[in-house]
Amino acid sequence: MASKTAAVEVDAGGRAVRVSSPDRVIFPASELGGDVTKLEVVEYYVAVADGIVRALRDRPVSLERWPKGVLPGMKLTARDATHGRGPQGDAFYQKRLMRGMPEWAKSVRVHFPSGRRADQLCPDHVAAVAWAAQMGAITFHPWPVRSIDVDRPDELRIDLDPHGTTSFVDAVRVGGAVKELLDEVGIVGFPKTSGKNGVHVYIRIEPKWTFTDVRHAAIALGRELERRTDGVTTAWWKEERGDNIFVDVNQNCRDRTIASAYSLRPKEGGPVSTPVTWDELADLDDPNEFTLRTVPARLESVGDAHYAIDDVHHSLEPLLDWWRRDLDNGLTDMPYPPEYPKMPGEPKRVQPSRNRSDTSGNIV
Structure with missing residues (x-):
């Protein structure tokens, strides 16, 4: 039996984050590049600290965890950790705080459409992001609210x-x-x-x-x-x-969220959800040019296209x-x-092919 690779420590903005199994392959080699290891995932998030923290700061965050790696045949289960049943399947959404959260990491309580409540990670430092990545988080899904008021989106x-x-x-x-x-x-x-x-x-x-x-x-x-x-x-x-x-x-x-700016996505090559200017977007025809291995250099050379988003x-x-x-x-x-439960003013929630009347509310 092969021996496990010793854990290493990564400096994440002045805080040490321990990375176990650093050589575990998270993204297998593809035409976009060679194997990407767990250590490289953590180091990527440290390298884009300014951008990822700007995207997540003081927001409740659901984590898309792929602890075994994004390997062929693996699936993301629709179940999450909001029901207290623990993870199911190869990958899952983590909507409650994970065990072992560092004492310096922050959290905030949110409530879901079901009426359930949970405490979620609320990053204010890149070390919290690096720690979540060490725990298998590939993609960060922030709510559109800040911790000061989780019921009023900004x-x-x-x-x-x-x-x-x-x-x-x-x-x-x-x-x-x-x-x-x-x-x-x-x-x-x-x-x-x-x-x-x-x-x-x-x-x-x-x-x-x-x-x-x-x-x-x-x-x-x-x-x-x-x-x-x-x-x-x-x-x-x-x-x-x-x-x-x-x-x-x-x-x-x-509780409907989108992958944050600078989040990795679970596809081969480690693609990144990348901020661009409007001019850049107009000329872009291949989003795969933005990956774990290209975005840190881009951020360093041209800066964050979302730099002024909070102005x-x-x-x-x-x-x-x-x-x-x-x-x-x-x-x-x-x-x-x-x-969701039936909401005020909502039309009948039924597929049009199963309903004779037009209930969609869309333009006709």
Whole structure:
């Protein structure tokens, strides 16, 4: 039997983080590069400290853990650790604090749509990120709130997800249309690659509205984008999306999260969800150029494209005006995710093919 590799210590912003099994392969070799070890994953997060901490600071964070590595055939279970049953499967979402959390790491209590409550990691230092990576966390999923008020989001998230035959290039095109809409109402958006095939746009907002308000604003923006741009849909039901870029407005619901800026994604080569400028996005055709091995040098040479994201917090009123206008014109709310209880104003939550009436609330 081969002997286990001795643990090593990594300096994470002045704090020592112990890394066990440092030679464990997390991302096997691919055409994007050689094997990526557990130690390299931890060192990556230390190398992008400024960017990852900016993305996670003082936010409750759910962890996507792949403790055995992102190996062929492994699957991410839909179950998570919110029910006290512990991890299930090869990879899972960790929504409760892990055992052995260092005393210097911070946490915050949140509650879920089910009514359950949990304490979650709330990073304020890169050492907390490095420790989570040592525990098998590949991707960090922050809530759009700060620990000071976990019920008032300070961020609206636009998730552009290719569906059907559409691709990353189509998401880039629609991202440009998002910028035009935001410019029209005086809102600054910050784009990034999803680390897969999509595009995300983040908007800092004043922390004065509820999750429901923010979701309504996202629906209004998505519908306006759908009106003005070819190849866009807000249809919640997959059977209605067709070959379009899907605007996932439900990513703004409570406990629905998106991979943070500078998070690794569980795909071969260790791709990274990477902040870009609008000009860079317009010229980008391959998100795989951003990986664990290329992003640290990029951050050092050109800086963080989200550096100024916290400089201005916008009002939601221009988007909520669109929401109220749409209600006046006969549109309704849209279905919530399946784990939600029936929500006020929500149409019947049933697939259109199983229901004779039109309950989607989408534009027709």
